[in-house]
Amino acid sequence: MSKDYDCAYNRLKDIDPVAANRIHPNNGRKINQYLNLYARFGVIPSKLLQEKTVENWGQVDNSRYDFCFLCVNASLTTLDPFVxxxxxxxxxxxxxxxxxDIYTTxxxxxxxxxxxxxxREFESFLRCYILEHQKPCSESHDQTLNDQILKxxxxxxxxxxxxxEWKALLTEAIQQVKLxxxxxxxxxxxxxxxxxMLYGWNIHYVDATKSIISGAxxxxxxxxxxxxxxxxxxxLTEESSTEIGSNASEEMKMIQKDLWTQHVCEACGNKVLRGVHEWEQHRQGRGHRKRISRLKKSGSLCL
Structure with a gap:
């Protein structure tokens, strides 16, 4: 982490430790965004964003417009090879x-x-290849020619x-892009x-599985x-049997997202999870469930 990021992150921790815990110390863009919010409004980012998020997150029924959401979907077994x-x-x-063209060491x-x-996945390949093959150039014409040869x-x-060796590095990078x-x-x-599920969006799913498989x-x-x-x-003709958002219960509409709470999983080596959604995803993960099962069998887990 650069010194600039280090200083900015430490300043954010002093101003708003809750917001600082929410983001990665290397996320300079988000750090600067939070610091700018504080400078502009004089309110700590966690409080400002929490209020705006709770008020607006996922809600469409209070808008002046009506919405029709279409999602072209397909099975994962079809999407993965397509991707x-x-x-x-x-x-x-x-x-x-x-x-x-945009690469910089x-x-x-x-x-x-x-x-x-x-x-970003090609960074290791390009760095190694350019360091070994790029020739020093004194003029812009020579640099342009050198870039063309590299390409x-x-x-x-x-x-x-x-x-x-180069093919192996490149293949690894391409596989990472796919992943x-x-x-x-x-x-x-x-x-x-x-x-x-949470906010009652009436999303109409259109299945493109057959189309992707056939390619026709x-x-x-x-x-x-x-x-x-x-x-x-x-x-458009208002013949839909349900109004946008009408299938969401009043209870669902009142759900407030706790975006800032940290959860610590002791079973996974005190791993820190930020927010309810991230915590729930972790709890449902295979690795976490396996560790919990092993700890239960060994009697090391205190329930």
Missing amino acids: DRRVDHMVDAGLLKEVL NADYTKGLRQAIGV QNIQHIVDSPDEN NTRRLVRRQRRRLNRLQ DDIWAVEVVKPSIGIIKSF
Whole structure:
């Protein structure tokens, strides 16, 4: 962690330890955001954001507009290979060339484009390759030519069937991009489920599984486009049997998200979880449940 981040994070801890515990010490963007909020409003970030979040989080029924939510969904067994193929297509189409254009040695991967999936995963490969192959240049023309040669050589590694050190590093990076993208898919599905279950969003799911498997435009038209048009027409003509948000009970509407409470899991080596959702996800995880089971069998768990 840089000295600037260290100083900023320590200042945030002094001002608002609750907010500081909520974020990672290396998350410079979020640290600066919280400090700017405090400077602007004179209220500690945890209090300010808690109030705004509790008031607005996930609520759509108080809006001046009506909403029709459509989610094109598919089974995970179909989405996972689809995501993998998509990453392969992006690499074949020149993803690494684009990443190389914004690559800087020892860059900060918590800001800007470098945060995106498909950028930070290639950092180790590019750093090692550039350090070994890039030649010192005295003029901008030479640097441009050198960059072009680097891109050509990297693309050659992508296209080559040969297995070597560089191919292994690149393959590992590509696999990490695929893994992170699959994780993103699951995270998005969980968020949609929370919006539907906790806040009563009337989300209309359209199943694209058959269309993805077939890859045919006519299947897409029948399985995705046609049902979507029907849902929108029904919404516009107010023929829908349920109003947006009406399936949420009053009790659900009053749920307040405790975003700032820390939970400590002693069974997992005093691992710190931030917020109710993160804590519940951890409790349901396979690793946590296995540790609890072992501790129960050994009699080390105090219930």
